[in-house]
Amino acid sequence: MPPTLPDSRQVQALMEAVQAAQTADDLTDAVEDLSACAHPMAIPCLIQVLGFNNPGAAVAAVDGLVAIGSTAVPAILANLDEYNYGARAWSVRALAGIGDLRGLPLLERALAQDIGPSVRRAAARGMGGLQPHGLTAQQRQELAERILPQLKAACEDEEWIVRYAVAVGLEGMDHWWQPSAAQRQRLLDTLQPLVDPQREVAPVVWLRARLALNRLTTAAPVARA
């Protein structure tokens, strides 16, 4: 990058390239370049790309929004498109990747109600990826009390990939919850129906749940140290 150009002019040029792209591949390339600079100026443009029905470009835009992080959350929430299902799904994925608590109500609604398995799976994963900075142990405990029953209910989801994401989400909860041994046991108990090949029909789900269980049980002493 030429160091003489001001940062915002670069971003402006990259946004113009996104608007000017003629083919799906060009669009994906342009969005990847824009996302790579992770500049807040790009937020409206990246949100717009979520509605383009171009999976490659949308993946890149989600990556960009996740890289920008919390700064992007108010704009994502303000621009939710109730009528564009695909765009809403990508928004949930971006919020799940960012992990900002302001996105949690949307993740909760998506996990419980969304008709698209890809949205429910992103929401389940997102609950494990929350970044509750600055919360006290008591507040984190309350957050866990709120989320655990929702992931437990989603163990009954009819789609294997959602149940898979629940295993990932439960494992992820451990990172932000940092529960005591007794509380961690509740995480392990919630994983049980997914670990059991008699109850879980998809081998990949019980393998993932077992991986989560193994990691949680072996990581426990280290985390306490």
Added chain:
Amino acid sequence: MSQGTPLNEAQALDWLRQLEDPGQRYYAAWWLGRMRSRHPEATPLLIQALAERGPRPDPASGIDEPNPIARNAARALGKLADSRAIDPLLEALESSDDGLREAAARSLGQLGALKARRPMLRRLAPGPLVAGAPRPGTSRLMEPCEALLEALGALGWQEEDGSTITDHEPLLAVVRAYADHERPLIRSAACRSLLQLTREDRWGEQLVHLLQHNELQVRRAALLDLGATGWRRAGAAIARTLAENSLKLIALRGLVENSPARNQASPSPSPEEAELLVAMDDLL
């Protein structure tokens, strides 16, 4: 199409039993397959529906009407895992309706119907320039090559009497000819089949190459074909492919579950499997 959806299995069976409303029969056949009905009457009723043809064949082409009820019945029978369906499906494989032959071939593969290997091979044996030639005036081929190739790969080498085929070359020679077909979807199906039958890396490499095809439809097919083979060396290439994450996740699940390296007795993932699972996590 008929109004409303059957609320339960009993109603779906009623809809398939009646003969007045073809729309209801069509929908009921689909429903029973989708729900993997285990009702004892489901298979016999679907077998009856499989025999149903359009009112009259088109005299000019000699080709039947599209037979939507029979096609749906053929698809449903592949999902119900009832071996009583095999002989009727073999009959459907000889239909002049290539759409029905396609559905029958897929279902015979799903049912693991070893009896179907010979007739399917016979259909493919004339080669890509004959069986794989475009059917004039349509987008189809003379034979449903994709379905036939995939079914042959799924059947493997076991014989009906429990023995194993020792001379692989006659079958492989037929399938190999389609690995150079002009249509990438046929090449993908042939490579999938050859990879399942031989476990030779070169077929997996060709499938990985198709993951970079400029048509999304081809990349999608190659993803699903790799998943079906469980060829684990494709893991990183699958994760990178420009396609929907949902399909990439299905393909990676296939690598975990369908690989010959999977130890069925182990409740925990091997290190190689754990690596695939981590790749899946990133796509959620």
